[in-house]
Amino acid sequence: MGRFVLRCLAWLPAAFALWYLTAPVLLAPSVWLARGLCAVGFPDLVRAVTDSGATVTFITRISAGTTAARGVVTVDVNLLLYSFGLPMYAALTLASRNPHWKRLLAIGYVALLPFVTWGLVADFLKNLAITSGPAIASQTGFSGWQREAIALAYQLGTLILPAVVPVVLWVATQLRPGVGGAVSSVARTAERS
């Protein structure tokens, strides 16, 4: 177990560095997902979703003021905030010394992207519908319960999902059918060294 933890801690800096340096490419699919989600779910709210580096900008159809020269509201979201689970999962997987590590990394990458998109879109909606103030929030048309749902989705997407999903996913990839098998498999994985 001790060596597993040490290997995990040794892999973390490399995984974080790679994640940070390749974020615009690595996380592009989650931006595409967000773009598709907004096009389907919020066509009246979102005009475009653009990205620059790890910053995603939601260009809305919401007016920013009441004067003739008013512009539209844009919301910037830091994609890294919701994707640090990727290097975390990579470090766990590589520390496990699983012979199928390449496949597991690919599975983890694909499985984690929707949760990155969750955080991204929830952050945008929270900014627009809750923290932007009543002048802007009133234009979104969200009802009270919808704002509550957005707040919950944001809290989940910020406090729970980014850190928990990679760990759950890693545990799931170590498990065998049946709880009993899982005990030995997970423990052995951590104990192998």
Next chain:
Amino acid sequence: MLRFLAVFIGLLTLMFGVELTPWAQTWLVAPWTDGVARTATAVIHLFDAGARAQGNIVGTGDGSFAVSIEAGCNGVEATLVLIAAMVAWPASWRRRASGIAIGTIAVQALNVVRVVSLFYLGQWSRDAFEWAHLYVWQALIMLDVLVVWLLWVRWSPAGAARDGSQGPPGGPTGTPPAPAPAA
């Protein structure tokens, strides 16, 4: 496996939902967070007698720098994850209770280290503070939860067997599996 995941996700969602209610925030989370701030300040006093805690804020004596312990940095969510994982895993309630008690201490101890390290990192470099705060410590705290849970799972095979699971193939000690009883 599916049962474990379903119970874990259900419990975690339930506890997280309760944690977000105004009542829980006022009577549980806020006092807990203040306690984390006071504990972190007590540790900082080992190196810097001027540090002060005020509510959920830990600051330098001269007021030049302070960190505010907010949701996600108070260790509450990490503890909820640990509790959900231990309750969802087949084990006796006694083992669960002892695991949760010891695990909570382990998670909160590392969380105090996080607060103390951020307190000093922030005074040294804003960039380092942001990186450690937003990404690195989030990962480390959850790894702590995972390690505590793995140790607990490793040391509680009897609970798994008692709750009617198949038991690990080859048993917890790695011996060959016993033949299935004849019907």
